Amino acid sequence: xxxxxxxxxxxxxxxxxxxxxxxxxxxxxxxxxxxxxxxxxxxxxxxxxxxxxxxxxxxxxxxxxxxxxxxxxxxxxxxxxxxxxxxxxxxxxxxxxxxxxxxxxxxxxxxxxxxxxxxxxxxxxxxxxxxxxxxxxxxxxxxxxxxxxxxxxxxxxxxxxxxxxxx
Numbered sequence: 670x671x672x673x674x675x676x677x678x679x680x681x682x683x684x685x686x687x688x689x690x691x692x693x694x695x696x697x698x699x700x701x702x703x704x705x706x707x708x709x710x711x712x713x714x715x716x717x718x719x720x721x722x723x724x725x726x727x728x729x730x731x732x733x734x735x736x737x738x739x740x741x742x743x744x745x746x747x748x749x750x751x752x753x754x755x756x757x758x759x760x761x762x763x764x765x766x767x768x769x770x771x772x773x774x775x776x777x778x779x780x781x782x783x784x785x786x787x788x789x790x791x792x793x794x795x796x797x798x799x800x801x802x803x804x805x806x807x808x809x810x811x812x813x814x815x816x817x818x819x820x821x822x823x824x825x826x827x828x829x830x831x832x833x834x835x836x
Contacts, residue, residue, distance in 0.1 A: 691732045702727040702736045709743045 703724055710720035723739045730736050 691734060694730050694733045694736060698733055698736060699727050699730060702730075702739055705740045705743065705746075708746055709740075712746075714743055 706715065706720055706723050706727060709715045710717065715723065727736060727739055730739075
């Protein structure tokens with residue numbers, strides 16, 4: 670117990686620790702503060718002049734501890750309402766339903782395809798031939814993508830018969 674009393678007699682107060690070093694503010698820290706300030710200006714909590722001063726101070730801040738005082742007197746932003754899933758989620762659900770239905774049909778009729786390989790090959794060949802014919806026929810369109818029944822020029826539609834010279 671004597672060493673404890675001796676240490677108290679020589680040092681009445683324990684040694685103080687040094688304060689932690691100040692952390693420098695990053696661009697992301699400054700941008701977060703500026704977003705909060707711009708939101709406050711948009712909500713009418715700050716005037717344009719006061720908001721401009723605080724935004725300039727936020728961009729000029731060198732240390733992190735300088736930023737919270739710029740937004741300390743502002744209430745937090747209201748939580749936004751949940752957003753509906755949108756068309757992308759609905760399209761994904763439709764795709765999953767179609768894929769499941771096709772997989773079920775495939776499992777059910779897979780035995781029939783295995784027992785009739787010639788029919789399956791003939792069906793695939795017919796589909797390939799029809800696709801090739803449709804791709805090469807042009808479908809009655811000319812080079813400009815217009816229907817093949819009449820010609821289109823800059824001054825209106827004309828019949829093909831009028832395009833020929835009788836000379």
